[in-house]
Amino acid sequence: MAEGKGPENLSDILSKLFAARGWGRKTERVRLEDAWSAASGELASQTRVVAMRRGVLEVEVKGAVLLQECAQFRKRALLAALRQQMPGTTVTDLKFKAGAW
Secondary structure (H helix, E strand, O other): OOOOOOOOOHHHHHHHHHHHHOHHHHHHHHHHHHHHHHHHHHHHHHEEEEEEEOOEEEEEEEOHHHHHHHHHHHHHHHHHHHHHHOOOOOOOEEEEEEEOO
16 A cells, blocks of 8 residues: 555545446446437337437437438427436437438
């Protein structure tokens, strides 16, 4: 043990462990996916959360028709519903892209 150093707080140790193992990111990802599922309703089965970067949620959708519908007609309502599902998290925009999985 180094001189002048006492025992570490358990919360500090757990924070380091969670960061090292990536558990915090997984928990946040699940929280984001759950919020998107609740906000998007029936669209959830045809969409998938890709990432959240700088407040912009990227969502992959099945097919070009659904992409157009989400981007042009549903974006505002989806964004409002998502913000309601995630209080305390800043979501500034939604970005949709076509994909197949």
